Amino acid sequence: MNINLSNVKKSFKKQTVLDNVNLNVESGTIMCLLGPSGSGKTTLIRIIIGALKADEGTIKIGEYGIPGFEPLKHIGFMPQNDGVYNDMSAMDNLKFYGQLHRIKKRELNERVEKTLKLVELWDERNKLVTNYSGGMKKRLSLAIALLHEPEVLLLDEPTVGIDPLLRRSIWDEFHKLKISGKTIIVSTHVMDEVKECDNAAFLYYGQIIKNDTVDNILESFSGNIEEIFLKWRTNNENNC
Numbered sequence: 141m142n143i144n145l146s147n148v149k150k151s152f153k154k155q156t157v158l159d160n161v162n163l164n165v166e167s168g169t170i171m172c173l174l175g176p177s178g179s180g181k182t183t184l185i186r187i188i189i190g191a192l193k194a195d196e197g198t199i200k201i202g203e204y205g206i207p208g209f210e211p212l213k214h215i216g217f218m219p220q221n222d223g224v225y226n227d228m229s230a231m232d233n234l235k236f237y238g239q240l241h242r243i244k245k246r247e248l249n250e251r252v253e254k255t256l257k258l259v260e261l262w263d264e265r266n267k268l269v270t271n272y273s274g275g276m277k278k279r280l281s282l283a284i285a286l287l288h289e290p291e292v293l294l295l296d297e298p299t300v301g302i303d304p305l306l307r308r309s310i311w312d313e314f315h316k317l318k319i320s321g322k323t324i325i326v327s328t329h330v331m332d333e334v335k336e337c338d339n340a341a342f343l344y345y346g347q348i349i350k351n352d353t354v355d356n357i358l359e360s361f362s363g364n365i366e367e368i369f370l371k372w373r374t375n376n377e378n379n380c
């Protein structure tokens with residue numbers, strides 16, 4: 141399913157957080173959303189999943205307008221602050237979310253095992269989440285986002301606090317999902333992760349200042365991706 145945003149605006153009181161954002165993410169691709177802290181990445185993701193309403197503009201996932209109830213079953217979301225229940229085990233967290241998605245018992249058991257193994261939490265499945273480390277909670281949160289096999293995945297800084305080896309296997313999984321036709325948006329501060337994606341959108345205080353294929357970006361900036369923000373800031377300061 142494609143994700144399409146047209147002229148999206150959002151303000152909190154007098155602060156404009158998103159200013160005329162246009163974005164198109166095709167099925168079977170990974171888009172990386174980059175930007176400094178406070179540039180509006182989480183706000184944009186929350187608007188795409190329908191948790192927040194835009195002031196202006198349209199958002200579509202496939203044929204579905206956002207916000208809406210129907211598209212929710214096609215969306216997997218991994219929030220920055222893990223959406224997990226601390227007083228339950230990982231297993232029970234996943235079963236609970238699976239029931240919300242109305243996954244049948246037998247299939248749910250299979251998917252719970254598959255996703256817990258993927259994020260390397262199978263051996264710790266019965267431990268209360270309150271006793272998990274930050275990285276383990278992050279991995280559980282990712283398992284919850286993947287459990288109902290959504291067509292579209294929105295992942296808000298999914299690899300923060302995850303060690304390099306597991307980060308590699310998580311990215312390998314994202315590539316598999318992409319090949320199977322899923323649409324993925326990943327927000328990150330890690331410039332290296334751009335190389336894992338097909339396209340990258342650079343958000344700078346509410347505006348998309350660059351949106352291109354990763355191949356083009358790497359070629360024009362000789363791999364030094366931070367340059368995009370530095371150049372844009374210098375140009376704008378000079379124009380003031």
Ligand SMILES: Nc1ncnc2c1ncn2[C@@H]1O[C@H](COP(=O)(O)OP(=O)(O)OP(=O)(O)O)[C@@H](O)[C@H]1O
Binds near residue numbers: 157178180181182220
């Ligand atoms: N519910 C809210 N009410 C008021 N202001 C908000 C709200 N949510 C976000 N903001 C403000 O909007 C701006 C963008 O925040 P947002 O969380 O989208 O940035 P971000 O790019 O995801 O940052 P980070 O990389 O640090 O997570 C910030 O100035 C933030 O304080």
